[in-house]
Amino acid sequence: MPRIVRHHQTGPIKIDPNAPPGDPTAWPRDEQGNLKKISICACGLSARFPFCDGAHKCLNEDPGHVYRYDPQTREVIDKRPEPPASP
Numbered sequence: 001m002p003r004i005v006r007h008h009q010t011g012p013i014k015i016d017p018n019a020p021p022g023d024p025t026a027w028p029r030d031e032q033g034n035l036k037k038i039s040i041c042a043c044g045l046s047a048r049f050p051f052c053d054g055a056h057k058c059l060n061e062d063p064g065h066v067y068r069y070d071p072q073t074r075e076v077i078d079k080r081p082e083p084p085a086s087p
């Protein structure tokens, strides 16, 4: 289902495998220091964007509607019928 997500960045988000642990651009590592598999958020609701934080699990959307969520609470604040696709 489509949803309207507001992003404020105007450029890419850097993920650096060489950044030190704790650096916000660092790629997550396991206890042995190996690069971990990561999931990239595709729903747009993650508080840790671009990483998935599981927020997508709250989605329970009806087909044929466009949703907008409160970015803090992740509650649905608007639900409208989906407009027809452009040709």
Ligand code: FES
Binding pocket: 040, 041, 042, 043, 044, 045, 046, 051, 052, 053, 054, 055, 056, 057
């Ligand atoms: S895909 Fe967006 S939080 Fe998981």
